[in-house]
Amino acid sequence: MSDQPDYRSTVFLPETDFPMRAGLPAREPDWLARWERIGIYDRLRETVGDRTPFILHDGPPYANGHLHIGHALNKVLKDMVVRSQQMMGRDARYVPGWDCHGLPIEWKIEEQYRQKGLDKDAVDVVEFRQECRRFADEWIDVQRAEFKRLGITGKWDDPYLTMDYHAEAVIAAEFMKLVMNGALYQGSKPVMWSPVEKTALAEAEVEYHDHTSHTIWVRFRPVDGALDGASVVIWTTTPWTIPQNRAVAFNPGISYGLYRVTSASENSTAQQDETIVLADPLAESVMQAAKVEEFERLRDVSAEELGALTLAHPFRGVDGANGEWDYDVPMLPGDHVTDEAGTGFVHTAPSHGDDDYQLGLKHGLKMTYNVEPDGSYRPDLPIFGGEAIIQADGKDGPANVSVIKNLAWAGALLAKGKIKHSYPHSWRSKAPLIYRNTAQWFAAIDKPLGDGMNEYGQTIRARALTSIDKLVRWTPKTGRNRIHSMIENRPDWVLSRQRAWGVPLTAFVKKGVKPDAEDFLLRDSRVNDRITAAFEADGADAWYRPGFKAEMLDGIVNPDDYDQVMDVLDVWFDSGSTHAFVIRDRKDGAPDGIADLYLEGTDQHRGWFHSSLLQASATKGRAPYRGVLTHGFTLDEKGMKMSKSLGNTVAPQQVIDQYGADILRLWVAQSDYTADLRIGPEILKGTADGYRRLRNTLRFMLGNLAGFSDAERVAPEDMPELEQWVLHRLAQLDHRVRQGYDAYDFQGVFQTLFQFATVDLSAFYFDIRKDALYCDAPDSLRRRSARTLLDLLFHRLVTWLAPILPFTMEDVWLSRFPSEDDSVHLHDFPVTPADWLNEPLVAKWDRIRRARRVVTAALEVKRTDKTIGASLEAAPVVHAEDADTLAALRSVDFADLCIVSDIVLTGDPAPSEAFRMADAPGIGVVFEEAEGEKCQRCWKILPDVGTHSHPGVCARCDKALSDA
Structure with a gap:
């Protein structure tokens, strides 16, 4: 066989410079630089024509640290939405943004001050705010670079920032709409309060962790000897609230009984033959807690009897109280009382709980102001003055123990213990919170607004609920139920914070006038316009400059008659207002100020989705979005929550350095983002393996398209049936891909395309057609048809996958169509003819x-x-x-x-x-x-091999050689 010709050079083997190894970590930065150089995002905006806009409004991340894997998940999902909508024929605009105000940044600057021995309160407020601004600016630059490294397209050179002067002006203007339409009021009511941070917190700023609390059972004795002196027993996990007690609540629907202690253990605080009133279903558990060995039920106690009781405060008449607690404690009916835990009676401190406050409001109970901003009792409170409930380091102060000891000395303590339960903490300081009564500014969500907009309802709550059901598409659909119940049951919105870094509550109040008076708030559009103009020129810092009040009120009202409010707005109002200064006001926004999509994690049902819905319902009359998509949280491979202390975190940069951003993006695409997502070394290894299989499919196409031109193109109807079958599959896929991208089903899109590429193409079509592509004559119908089909496949697969794998598809595209200024991301998905569908075939x-x-x-x-x-x-x-x-x-x-x-x-x-x-x-x-013999060119074993003009080949190969 040594004298046989070598036919290897006559076989049309694949030719491509597209590397087998991706080398993504090293090569991706070059594509990023290229995209920036040729200005892809702006070029797409310049050629929109009559395209319908699609606006994904960016929920602003907080500018105070490096990105974590949750950030990467969120931004990659957004990018897949934007890129796919653009390539399906929309004008998909994406303006990234940042949340810049608020406590986390202020807290960091305070930490720096403390390390330098400086007192924040001694520093000029504007100087302090400028420090906060510089801190945010630095982190914005860091995060912008980290987001861009993920391949995120957008208007990076002109993002929105909540601390931009125009943004601050609009936030203030949106707030002043609440002043004008009557939604704003000042109320004194209990709010979630952080003693460590010395400010009120919004619901979205609260997270729940296990906490061990003191728990006590306390006797309240009748003042007039009713029920033969039997005590009503309450149970609470917040002993520190007992000095603020103003009532005891019961539920008329619960069965109550009069019980007598007949035997108690030596260390029990229960007394022989004492009588107490308890809910029947809870009596045994109470007696057990009090170490009562034997007891008997004497009789029923009716709701009428309970309602007629007047109780004494447990500290009434105690030494050192100076008469502080010498008031009557009424028994009040309340639906919030249950017989599931406790005693069936609820100690009521209207200043320290919402149910308590509502009951107090209904029955005219007096509010108390015993707790200071730092979480300590007021200094002049008898017995407990100055004692801390929560200390500056977030740990429990002595107040709880002190109250328990004094209850025991007063003979009011029936039992005590400890309980581990879910308890509210600040999501920033991680310290426990308390409910504290303070004067705060609220948006009334059930008050009819005087703005004339009533298409969706007269109140903020009504408009929000109507929007949820009639105006918004929820992905997944369960998001609707989640936010609907939150809006349906939420209290009024606490807008004020007692901090420095933020947009101030731009309001003036009349001196000497009560908050419920009609003229308490200054409502004047001329003043509002002046404030807005000042903020546009100098930012919100203008509010703090000397003489600003006189400047704003001069010639309108007497400045001396008004006080300037110095609280700052809840940062959720800032981000809730972004629809106004981004979607409404920017040239790349929308005329109606409504986004097509908001996309964030499921926690934003109580965060940004929630605040944006409330804010827009108050000022715009409806939700600022048509669609809301939510994704889950990131977990490690075992399903554990990620934690630095556990060492199971996965940093985006770590993945990028090892595999490249496209592998991280592919992990997102392969995951069901509607649930919590797992990530770790083994999962990423599997993702990379799948990527390599897909890359090989693309490389095969590129290699076999070398030199292809329109001159060899074959019309679909003239192709062999095998190619027509693939065309049918392409028509099917075109529908599924577009439908999937429109439904934001990236997992479905990728799985469909991956299955097609690896099974239908690599394992079937390519496997079969390799012989024709390598060995058929260049002008044979079969080879020309196959190459024509590869070209049609190429344009579809590469563009369909570009939103998911933008770096790799750019590499594939430029490998075939090298150009200084072209990019796959400048092209749409090709139109796929419906007549390619062929069901009989x-x-x-x-x-x-x-x-x-x-x-x-x-x-x-x-x-x-x-x-x-x-x-x-x-x-x-x-x-x-x-x-x-x-x-x-x-x-x-x-x-x-x-x-x-x-x-x-x-x-x-x-x-x-x-x-x-x-x-x-x-x-x-x-x-x-x-x-037969083996053909030396195509390797088929056929009887005719060796009978043709070219030695050692079959008839097909002989013709190919003769035509060459």
Whole structure:
């Protein structure tokens, strides 16, 4: 055989510079630089034509640290939305933004001051605010670079910042709409308060952690000897609130009884023969806690009896109290009282709980002001003055223990213990919170507004609930129920914070006038306009400059008659207002100020989605979004919450350094983002393996398209059936891909395309057509059809995958179409003709593929037992009992499809030794070896090899060589 010609150079092997190894970590920065150089985002905006805008409004991350994996998940999802909407024919605009005000930044600056021995309160407030601004600016630059490294497209050179002067002016203007429409009021009521941070917190700033609390059972005795002096027993996990008690609540629907202690253990605080009133379902648990060994129920106690009782405060008449607690404590009915835990009676301190406050409001209970901003009792409170409930370091102060001891000395303590339960903490300082009564500014969500907008309701709550049900598409649909219940049950919105870094509550109040008076708040559009103009020019710092009040009120009212409010707005009002200064006011916004999509984590049902909905309902009359998409949280591979202390965090940069950003993006696409997502080394390794399989498919296409031109293009109707079958699949996929991207189902899109690329293409079509692509003559219909189809495949697969893998698809695109200023991201998904769909053909090819699976499985058996080395050594006999199947097999080159040198088709029943498969009844395969010689060019074994002008080749290869 040494004198045989070498035909290797005559075979059309794939040619491409597209590397087998991606090298993403090193190469991705070059594509980022290229995209910036050619200005892709702006070029797309310049060529919008009559495209319909699509606006994904960015929920602003907080500018105070490096990105974590949750940030990456969020921004990658947003980028997939924006890129896919753009490539489906929309004008998809994305303006990234940052939340810049608020306590976390202020807290960091305070920490720096403390380290330097400086007193924040001694520093000029504007100077302090400028420090906060500089801190935010530095982190914005850091985070912007980290986001861009993920391949996120957007208007990075002109993001929105809540601390921009225009933003601050609009936030103030939106707040002043509440002043004008009557939603704003000042109220004294209990709010979630952080003693460590010395400010009120919004619900979205609260997180719940396990906490061990003192728990006590306390006797309240009747003042007039009613019920023969029997005590009403309450139970509470906040002993420190007892000095603020103003009532005891009961539920008329609960069964109560009068109980007598007949025997108690030595260390019990219960007294022999004492009588107490308890809810019947809870009596036994109370007696157990009090270490009562035996007790008896004497009789029923009716709701009428309870309602007629007047109790004494437990500290009434105690030494050192100076009469502080010498007041009557009424018994009041309340639906919030249950018999699930405790005693069936609820100690009521209206200044320290919402249920308590509402009950106090209904019955005119007096509010107390015993707790200072730092979480300590007021200095002049008898017995407990100055004692801390929560200390500056976030740990429990002595107040709880002190109250318990004094209850014991007063003979009021029936029992005590400790309980581990879920308790509110600040999500910033991580310290426990308390409910504290303070004067705060609120937006009334059930008050009819005087703004004339009533299409969706007269109140903030009504407008929000109408928006949820009628105006917003929720993805997943469960998001609707979550936010609906939150809005339905929430209290008024606490807008004020007692801090320095933020947009001030731009309001003036009349001196000497009560908050509920009509003229308490100054409502004047001229003043509002002056404030807005001042903020546009100098930012919110203008509010703090000397003489600002006089400047704003001069010529309108007497400045001396008014006080300037110095609280700052809840930062959720800032971010809730972004629809106004981003979507409404920017040129790349929307005329109606409504976004097509808000996309954040599920925690934002009580955060940004929530505050934006309330804010826009108050000032705009409806939700600022048409769609809301929520994603889950990131967990480690075992499903554990990520924690630095556990060492199970995965930093985005760590993944990028090892694998590249496209692998991180692919992890997002492969995950069900509607649930919590797991990530870790093994998961990323699997993701990278899948990526390599896909990359090989793309590389095969590129290699076999080398030199392709329109001159060899074949019309679809002239192609062989195999190519027409693939065209049918492309038409199907076009519909599924567009439908999937429109539904934000990235997992479904990728799985569909990955399955198609690896199964339909690599394992089927490419496997079959390799022979034609490598060995057919260049002008043969089969080879030209295959290359035409590869071109059609290329344009679709590469663009369909570009929103998910922007770096890799750019690499693929430029490998075929090198250009200084082109990019795959400047192109839309190609239009795929509907007439490529061919259901009859698919039905026929389903039969063919089923039979092919039996043949390939039969050959695999022979390859495994070393009968053959390659499938081309076989010439099997295929028995097809079904006439339609046999006809289908005879209508195509079935040997070519099975990658064998020859094949015999027969309708005869298969012999017993034939290979069969359960899922392909009626098909049997009998193995036979191919007869003839091996073609030295295509490696098929055929009888005619060696009988042609070119030695050692078959007829097909001889013709190809002759035509060359």
